[in-house]
Amino acid sequence: xxxxxxxxxxxxxxxxxxxxxxxxxxxxxxxxxxxxxxxxxxxxxxxxxxxxxxxxxxxxxxxxxxxxxxxxxxxxxxxxxxxxxxxxxxxxxxxxxxxxxxxxxxxxxxxxxxxxxxxxxxxxxxxxxxxxxxxxxxxxxxxxxxxxxxxxxxxxxxxxxxxxxxxxxxxxxxxxxxxxxxxxxxx
Amino acid sequence: xxxxxxxxxxxxxxxxxxxxxxxxxxxxxxxxxxxxxxxxxxxxxxxxxxxxxxxxxxxxxxxxxxxxxxxxxxxxxxxxxxxxxxxxxxxxxxxxxxxxxxxxxxxxxxxxxxxxxxxxxxxxxxxxxxxxxxxxxxxxxxxxxxxxxxxxxxxxxxxxxxxxxxxxxxxxxxxxxx
Numbered sequence: 001x002x003x004x005x006x007x008x009x010x011x012x013x014x015x016x017x018x019x020x021x022x023x024x025x026x027x028x029x030x031x032x033x034x035x036x037x038x039x040x041x042x043x044x045x046x047x048x049x050x051x052x053x054x055x056x057x058x059x060x061x062x063x064x065x066x067x068x069x070x071x072x073x074x075x076x077x078x079x080x081x082x083x084x085x086x087x088x089x090x091x092x093x094x095x096x097x098x099x100x101x102x103x104x105x106x107x108x109x110x111x112x113x114x115x116x117x118x119x120x121x122x123x124x125x126x127x128x129x130x131x132x133x134x135x136x137x138x139x140x141x142x143x144x145x146x147x148x149x150x151x152x153x154x155x156x157x158x159x160x161x162x163x164x165x166x167x168x169x170x171x172x173x174x175x176x177x178x179x180x181x182x183x184x185x186x187x
Numbered sequence: 188x189x190x191x192x193x194x195x196x197x198x199x200x201x202x203x204x205x206x207x208x209x210x211x212x213x214x215x216x217x218x219x220x221x222x223x224x225x226x227x228x229x230x231x232x233x234x235x236x237x238x239x240x241x242x243x244x245x246x247x248x249x250x251x252x253x254x255x256x257x258x259x260x261x262x263x264x265x266x267x268x269x270x271x272x273x274x275x276x277x278x279x280x281x282x283x284x285x286x287x288x289x290x291x292x293x294x295x296x297x298x299x300x301x302x303x304x305x306x307x308x309x310x311x312x313x314x315x316x317x318x319x320x321x322x323x324x325x326x327x328x329x330x331x332x333x334x335x336x337x338x339x340x341x342x343x344x345x346x347x348x349x350x351x352x353x354x355x356x357x358x359x360x361x362x363x364x365x
Contacts, residue, residue, distance in 0.1 A: 043231045044304040048297065082297045082314060089222040172224045 026057045027147060033184035036074060040157065041174040049090070053078035056183045060147065065119055065140065070108040070149075072181075076127075077102060094164045101128045111138070121151070127160040149183040189257035190358050198247040199359055202240055202282060206337075209236035210330070234293060234300045237286035238308065244282040251279075260353045274340060281333040288329050292322035 036051040053075035060068040076098045079090055091098035108123035114137060122135040136153040156175045157163055163173055190196065216229035259268050290308070293300055297314030301307050312318070347355035 042227060044301045045231070045298060082316065086222060166224050169224060172227060 026059050027185040028187060029056045029058070030146065030184045030186045033146075034182060036072075036179065036181045038079075039178045039180060041176075043172060044174075047081065049079050049081040051075065051078050052080050058149065058183065058185070060140070060149075062140075062147075066111050066113065068108070068111050068119075070106070070121070070123070072106040072183075074104040074106075075102065076104055094167050095162055097128055104128075106134075109133075125153070125155065128162060130160045132159055143184070145187060147185045149181070151181060153179040153181070155179060190360075190362075191257060192250075192254050193361075194250055195247075195254060195256075196359055196361055198243060198250065202243050202247065205236050205240050205243070206282070206333075209233055209240065210334070212236065213330070231304065234289070235303055237289050238300060238302050240282060241286040241290075244279075244286075247282075248279065257358050259355065260351075263351075263353065263355075271343070274336060274343070278333070278336050278340060281329060281336060285326070285329045285333055288322060288326040292319065292326050295319040295322050 034054075034056065036054050037048050038051070039046055039048045041047070051074050055073050057071040058068065059070075076096050077091055079087065079096065079098075081087055081090060090096060104125075104127040106123055106125050108121055110122050112120045114120040117139075119138040119140060120135060121138045122133065124131050125134045126132075132155075134153060134155065136151050138149060138151045141148050141150075155177050157173070157177045158168065158170075158175050162177075167173060191199070212229050212233045216226055216233060219226040219229070259271070290300060291312060294310060294312050295315045295318040299307060299310045344356045344359075347353055348357075
């Protein structure tokens with residue numbers, strides 16, 4: 001065996017040794033391509049708001065999707081409805097009470113393969129100091145070099161006390177809210 | 188003197204009442220501070236009224252194009268007839284332009300219109316933060332011009348009725364034709 005071939009083999013082993021822990025570590029998300037939005041209906045008019053700041057930690061191995069873990073932390077004051085005055089109101093006590101509860105989180109507890117190549121995700125969603133077990137279908141796909149996680153999570157806003165007092169009236173703002181997310185990794 | 192046709196008279200007064208209601212709601216709702224359920228309700232009602240006015244304006248224009256207006260009194264000066272035609276044309280333009288500008292302002296703000304809370308109206312443009320203040324200003328200016336036109340229109344009608352006593356206002360009032 002010649003020296004260059006030993007070197008080559010050594011280099012290959014080294015590459016695997018570096019790659020293995022990298023696989024187990026959390027994927028890096030690309031904030032520019034990722035988004036978390038909430039869609040609700042006000043007198044039947046669909047309104048979409050965007051959480052401009054959030055971080056997602058996702059451990060995902062295509063070979064073992066059921067071993068995946070996700071941890072998402074949303075910066076509540078970054079909620080943007082497209083109007084500064086409306087944004088200010090959304091952070092008040094009756095709605096998000098962002099001063100007291102600036103973070104909303106989602107922590108996955110299990111992932112199961114479901115029909116159509118999707119994954120059924122269950123986990124704990126916490127908003128405004130209230131936690132609830134939620135489950136939703138997750139789509140995982142590859143786009144170029146990055147991994148894309150997409151899904152819609154329907155929630156009931158009143159279960160999280162979002163909209164108190166006169167805002168409990170669901171004829172004004174419907175109870176059902178759709179949280180839509182798209183998380184794109186950088187590698 | 189001949190009157191307008193019954194549909195023309197009905198459309199005229201119906202649109203007048205709806206515009207007055209939309210205008211009153213509009214100036215009231217924008218003065219409500221913060222976001223309250225009442226304010227959101229008024230905004231929705233205001234938009235529904237606007238869509239209704241736009242729909243009726245289409246019907247009215249079609250009716251007007253197919254049914255001639257009764258002639259003015261023969262002794263009405265030519266310049267007054269011209270001025271009346273000009274003002275009417277401008278008001279016709281505005282009963283379209285005012286609701287359309289409001290509709291696009293709402294779309295630019297990212298709030299589509301759902302007529303009567305039941306029928307989603309077409310989303311013709313995406314939400315646009317740059318366009319939003321421009322359309323807001325346009326909606327305001329067009330309304331100011333419409334208000335000025337209506338004041339002139341009402342004053343002219345009253346002048347014809349009480350000073351000239353020439354029956355011009357009666358052409359647009361319900362009643363037995365004379």
